Amino acid sequence: MRMRILSAMMLMVVCICGSLGTALAGHKGKVRLAYVEWDCATATTNVARAVLEEKMGYDVEILPVAAAAMWAATASGDVDGMMAAWLPVTHSSYLKRFSKKVVDLGPLVTGAKIGLVVPDYVTIDSIGELGSHAGKFSGRIIGIDPGAGVMAKAEKAIEDYHIKGMELMEGSGATMTAALSDAIKHHQWVVVTGWAPHWKFGRWQLKFLEDPKGVFGKAENIHTVVRKGLSTDKPEVYRFLDRFKWTRNNMETVMAWDQEPGANRYENAKRFVREHPELVDSWLK
Template identity: 55%
Template sequence: MLKQPLSRHIRFASLALIAGAGLTAGAAQAQDKGNVHLAYVEWSSEVASTNVVRAVLEQAGYEVEMTSLSAAAMWQSLATGDADAIVAAWLPTTHADYLERVGDDVEDLGVNLDGTKLGLVVPAYTDVDSIAELNDNAETFNNEIIGIDPGAGLMGLTEEVVETYDLDLNLRSGSGATMTASLANAIQNEEDVVVTGWTPHWKFARWDLKYLEDPENVYGGAEQIHTVVRQGLEEDMPEAYAILDAFEWTPEQMGEVMLMNQEDDADPYENAKQWVEDNQDVVEEWLSAAE
C-alpha cells in the first residue's frame, strides 16, 4: 500500500484522539477506511465527475483528496501510485497514447460515461460546415483555432487535423476557460470563431453550436470516458475499488452538474454534494457494489 506522508499520519492520530473524546464508534470506523487520492484534468466535464465521485466516496466513509493536473501528469501520477484513481480517461482515441505508455501500471475499469465526441466547433450561424472549408475562410476566423491546454490529447489530435487538411490557421493553446471565453466573446459580437470542442460540455447547453464535419475522420467516432485505477487498489481498498468500478452515469446527468458549476460563485464540490443528495437512488446503486 502507498506510504502516507507524516502530515497524514498526524491527522489520523488527531482523529483518533477526537474519537476517544466522544466521537461515535460508527464515525470513527468510517474515518478508518483511509484516504483516496483522485487526479483529474481541469475540464468542466472532469471537474463535475471527479467532485461527484469524491462526494460519493466521502458518503461511504473515505477521506478524499483531489489534484488537478495536465493530462500527461494525471496519467503519470496514476502509474506511479501518487494517485489512486481517475474518472477522466477519454478512450479509445484522446488518451490512447497515455494508456499505451503506462498500461502495465494501471487498471482500466471500463466506461463511466458513453456518448462523447471530439472536434472543431463553431457557432451555428457560421456558414462554414466542414473542416475542409476552413482555408477558404481563414480570415473570417482570424486565421486561428482556439484550443485548450497544450498537453491535452484533443490538442494532439487537432495538430493532426491541421496537418491532414493542410490548414493555414494557427492552433492557439490556452485552457478550457480561455477557449469558452473566446467563444462567448465572439457570439456576443456575432462574429465567427472556431474552437476545439468536446461533448459533454456545458457550452452546448448555453449556446447554439455545431461541430464541423471531419471528412478525413481524424477525430474518429464517438468516444467514452473510462475509470482507471492504479495497480493494487483493489487489494488495498476493496470497497473504494468496488464503488469506482460501479460508477457510471449519463451525459444528461453530468450536464446537470456542469450547468450548476457555471453559476456565479459556484463551488463544484458543494454542487456535487447537492447533486449526490438529490440523486440518492442513483448513488445507492454505486454504493451497493461495495456491500
C-alpha cells in the same frame, strides 16, 4: 448548582457527539484520487468524492496533477485511482506503458470527442466548408494553448482540408470560451477548437463540424483506472468506482454549475448527488 451541572453535562454530550460525527465521516479510511484539471475531470472526481464521503463514510483526498503524473501515481499505488483516462486514443501511450500496474474499469462516460465547434445557428456543417466562408469567421479559428492535442489536429485539418484564409489563433481555454460567448451574444459566426464533455455544451446550443477525413479521430470514452490491489484491500471502493457511470449531459450539467460566479465545485457535486438519488443508488448497489 444543579442547573450548572446539567449545563455542563449537556455541553459535554454535544462535544462528544460532534467529535464522534467528525470521526465517523472518515471512519472507513482514506481514499486518494488523482485528476487532471480539466473541467470534465474536476466535475467527475468531485461527484465521486461526494458519494465516497457523504454516502460511504470515507475521507477522500483529490489531487490535481498533469496527465503523465496521474497515470504514474496510479501505477505506483500512490493514489487509488483516477477518473480521467481518455481512451482508446488520447491516453493510449500511458495505458500501454502502465498496463501491467493498473486496472482499466472501462468507460464512465461515452461519446467524448475533439474537433471544431460552432454555434448551431451557423449554417455550415463540415470542416471542408470553412474556407469558402472565411470572411464570416473573420479568418480565425479560435484555439487554446499551443501544446494541446486538439491544436495539433486543428493545424492538420487546415492542411488536409486545404482551408484558405483561416488562421489558427493560440490562446487558452478561458480565452476560447470568452470569444465564443461574445460571438454568441452578438449572433456572430465563430469557430473554436473544442472537446466534449465540456461545460460550454451545457450553456449554449453548439455543434461539432463534420470531419469526413477523420483528422480529429473517432469518438473516445473517459475511463476509470485504478491501482492493482484496490479490489482486495478496498473492495467497497473498487465496486463503487467500477459502477460509476453517467452521461455527457449529467457531466455537462455539473460543469455548467461550476462556471457560475462564486461556484463551489464540491458543493455542486453534493447538489448533484442530492438531485439524482436513483443514479447514485445504482452506483452503490
